[in-house]
Amino acid sequence: MPWDEAMRSIDSSAVLREAMDDSRCRDLSVGFVPTMGYLHEGHLSLIRRAREADDVVVVSIFVNPLQFGEAEDLDDYPRDLDRDLKMCQEAGVDIAFVPPVDEMYPHGSVETTVGAGRLGKILEGDLRPGHLDGVATVCTKLFSIVGRCRAYFGQKDAQQLALIRRLVIDLDLPVEVVGCPTVRDPDGLALSSRNLYLSPSEREGALVLSRALFEAEEAVVAGERSADKIRDLVTRRVAEEPRVSLQYVDVLDAATFETVSEIDHEAVVALAALAGKARLIDNVVVTGTGRGPDQEVE
Numbered sequence: 194m195p196w197d198e199a200m201r202s203i204d205s206s207a208v209l210r211e212a213m214d215d216s217r218c219r220d221l222s223v224g225f226v227p228t229m230g231y232l233h234e235g236h237l238s239l240i241r242r243a244r245e246a247d248d249v250v251v252v253s254i255f256v257n258p259l260q261f262g263e264a265e266d267l268d269d270y271p272r273d274l275d276r277d278l279k280m281c282q283e284a285g286v287d288i289a290f291v292p293p294v295d296e297m298y299p300h301g302s303v304e305t306t307v308g309a310g311r312l313g314k315i316l317e318g319d320l321r322p323g324h325l326d327g328v329a330t331v332c333t334k335l336f337s338i339v340g341r342c343r344a345y346f347g348q349k350d351a352q353q354l355a356l357i358r359r360l361v362i363d364l365d366l367p368v369e370v371v372g373c374p375t376v377r378d379p380d381g382l383a384l385s386s387r388n389l390y391l392s393p394s395e396r397e398g399a400l401v402l403s404r405a406l407f408e409a410e411e412a413v414v415a416g417e418r419s420a421d422k423i424r425d426l427v428t429r430r431v432a433e434e435p436r437v438s439l440q441y442v443d444v445l446d447a448a449t450f451e452t453v454s455e456i457d458h459e460a461v462v463a464l465a466a467l468a469g470k471a472r473l474i475d476n477v478v479v480t481g482t483g484r485g486p487d488q489e490v491e
């Protein structure tokens with residue numbers, strides 16, 4: 194193996210399942226971080242959380258074709274497995290699960306899928322039809338292979354996190370979902386593998402998104418409770434930046450992801466926008482009483 198022997202790289206589901214069963218037999222807790230690779234500090238924050246809480250840390254690196262639409266960036270999605278494995282090893286990961294596509298989908302396609310329901314049809318699901326069904330399906334498969342574990346997901350993908358929380362309840366999966374705060378560059382841009390697509394000018398323009406969200410957060414802290422006003426505020430701010438076009442902004446109940454009109458308990462202000470060929474999503478968690486627990490600056 195080119196990397197440290199301390200970390201195992203496994204590409205077979207059966208071998209991973211055996212390793213996980215073996216760990217649990219030895220009473221070791223399993224922490225699982227599913228990713229699509231091209232790792233950054235956001236992913237590493239999840240890995241560190243797992244490293245702190247669990248005995249065995251597993252990271253999966255799999256660009257899941259099922260969650261990409263026909264016109265989306267599956268082929269272009271950034272990949273650098275050697276770098277990812279090095280980063281995993283340095284972060285103290287025990288097992289990197291790196292299945293080829295035909296290991297996850299041996300028949301090339303799938304007959305049986307997991308539907309994301311209402312959560313799969315709104316916001317991200319509306320603009321990316323089938324995307325969250327693909328996420329639900331691959332996460333169910335990964336949870337089936339890994340087995341009983343704590344699984345770490347980023348608040349950055351708030352709708353995905355809400356979906357996974359619901360998925361494990363609806364399907365009785367033996368998984369404890371841990372949500373982790375969004376990691377940002379010091380200037381506020383939420384880290385994302387897709388930031389690679391941004392030209393320097395687009396990146397500068399994209400800063401309007403976190404600025405608008407922080408402004409929304411401040412307005413809520415200052416007492417604003419109307420979701421309409423918060424949506425308007427974000428829409429106006431983003432409209433001032435010609436390099437970015439807003440796809441949606443909404444205020445959602447943090448637990449159910451239902452649109453709210455009054456911010457009287459924990460809510461998520463979530464948006465998606467295009468900057469050049471990059472599609473960016475971001476959000477802040479706000480509460481009726483103050484700042485949400487979602488911020489972490491690198």
Ligand code: AMP
Pocket residue numbers: 227228229230234235236238239345346347348349350373374375376377383384385386
């Ligand atoms: P991805 O590789 O984009 O599928 O992301 C894998 C996991 O990392 C998901 O749970 C994401 O929510 C999480 N993640 C991605 N970016 C960030 C970020 N900036 N801060 C925290 N978590 C993140």
